[in-house]
Amino acid sequence: MDPIINPYTPGVGSRPPELAGRDEQITDFTTLLKRLSLGKPQKSLIVTGLRGVGKTVLLNTFNDIAEANSFKTAKTEITHETNFRHLMARLFRRTLLALSPMERLKDQAKKALSVLKAFAIKTPGGMELSLDAEAISGLADSGNLEEDLTDLLVTAGEAAKAHNSGIILLIDEVQFLEKPDFEALISALHQVTQKNLPLSLVGAGLPQIPTLAGEAKSYAERLFEYPVIGKLNKPAAKRALLIPAKKEGVDFEDRAIEAILAFTHGYPYFLQEYGQHVWNIASDDIIRYEDVMQAEKQVVATLDENFFRVRIGRSTKTEVLYMSAMASLGEGPYKSQAIAEKLERNMQSLSPTRSSLIGKGLIYSPEYGYTDFTVPKYDDYMRRNHPIEHLADTDED
Ligand SMILES: Nc1ncnc2c1ncn2[C@@H]1O[C@H](COP(=O)(O)OP(=O)(O)O)[C@@H](O)[C@H]1O
Ligand SMILES: [Mg+2]
Incomplete structure (x- = not known):
């Protein structure tokens, strides 16, 4: 069939045409936003799971939901090269400036910008943030990351509250945070939570994160909820395949669906990859068992090349x-x-x-x-x- 209208989306963080099987996580996130807006304490969420199950996609979805609910967001991905203090300075610059146009900024937000300026200057090597604010003295300028980040997050939370908004930091690949950085982040969030400020972190990453968080700060388990996502159950996996096809007037034979489910075990990335190949192979608007069999070799080759081999590099x-x-x-x-x-x-x-x-x-x-x-x-x-x-x-x- 026409590859130009192929609806499947294999790829890192590629938004799937049908986000199947994630209603529970979306409800949890919506609850978090509502409670933050009401000034009620709520655990932050860190979504964990294996590679290719849709963590990044879910984080992007959370981002959109937060923005649609008048929250300001900043999203980032941690790598081994991340300079954490730099990163935090850049993210908070973005969210604070998004709170309101400069001329209508409330005093709390102006203070937060001054704190941010001080925070940035203390970044190793010094960082000049382009900001229309003077660095404050005595806050976020001790050089101790834990204390300074706490000052920054607390004042940012107060600024968001003053503007009837909230801030959601979205951090992908949390497991790659260096231990001192993770410690500082947890500690700062702890202070923010105690003050019931509308600021939260939503993370995603590999299954070892709860252990890493516990090692960084023993009270981490009181701050975070760790929803685990994995393969889709059978009805959800079927929807992930069928709904995008139906939108283009294309259907699957039952046997074809069953064969794809057996091969992919319902793993989202595998489903998208299989869907994409089998679509291109099928010749009319029913995808048949034979098409699925014919696609298998290509699917295996593509998975080896794009998903498995890169990991071992x-x-x-x-x-x-x-x-x-x-x-x-x-x-x-x-x-x-x-x-x-x-x-x-x-x-x-x-x-x-x-x-x-x-x-x-x-x-x-x-x-x-x-x-x-x-x-x-x-x-x-x-x-x-x-x-x-x-x-x-x-x-x-
Ligand atoms: N709920 C879902 N339903 C269908 N496909 C999904 C779903 N979540 C993710 N995908 C697909 O799975 C692949 C991997 O998603 P990604 O978010 O990059 O995974 P992870 O971050 O866990 O490695 C992408 O091709 C995406 O389109
Ligand atoms: Mg990812």
Whole structure:
């Protein structure tokens, strides 16, 4: 069928034509906004899940909902290169200036801009923010990130309140925050929450975030709700495939749908990829079982290329070997002990490799003593492309 009107959206953060199966999270977020507006305490949300389940898409949706409800938003993604203090300064510049035109800014907002200016100056290397404000003295200028960020968030929250608005910070890939940065952020949010100010953080990232947050600040669990998202259940996965097609007057054979569901297990990214390929292959406005079978090879090739292979790109040989050993054990989660046995090593000597893979976001610990891939079906990919038999005798790097 005509690829030009192909409705499917495989890709990082690509907005799907039908956001299936996320009503509960959207309701939770709407509740958070309403309670913030009323000055009532409410836990912030950090959405966690594996790669490709739709965390970024959900965060973008939250962004739109917040804006539609007169909140000011700033969205960002953390990487290993992020300079956190810089980032916070830029985000708050954007949200504070969005509160109102300069000439109608209330005193609280003018104060927040002065605090922001002071906060920016104390950024390592100094940061000159283009702002029509004088740096305040005695707030956000101690050089201690935790204290300064608290001053910034509290005054920003007061400014938003004065303007009958609120601020939502949306942070993707939260697991890549450095520990001191995460500590400072949690601590600052804690103060904001205690003052019932309309400012909140909504995050997304990999499943290890609750553990990381708990390690950063023991009271983090009182501040955050961690909704977990994953594969879509069967009715939702069907909707994700059918509704976009129906809008173009195209239908699926039941058998075709069932085959795609069996292949994708309902993982959103896989559904979009399969939908896209099978659409292009189908010749009339019914997508048939045969089309699905014919598309499979292309889907596998595209997933390998666009989803699986890129993840392994920056891994060392030792790390690849570790993941091959995991995959050789079948489907996860894996006992870390069993991985070590497979590699004929002791667990302690493997711990730097394991930590580094966790740091790169390739694996995580679903519970104590266990390890699993952060990418769905990664075990399959590894067995197909990096079987342990081929790797076991490579030299260590
Ligand atoms: N609820 C959903 N229904 C259908 N497709 C979705 C849904 N959420 C995400 N997708 C699709 O899944 C893919 C991955 O989404 P993304 O937000 O980048 O995942 P993540 O951030 O979890 O890695 C995209 O192609 C997107 O269009
Ligand atoms: Mg994402």
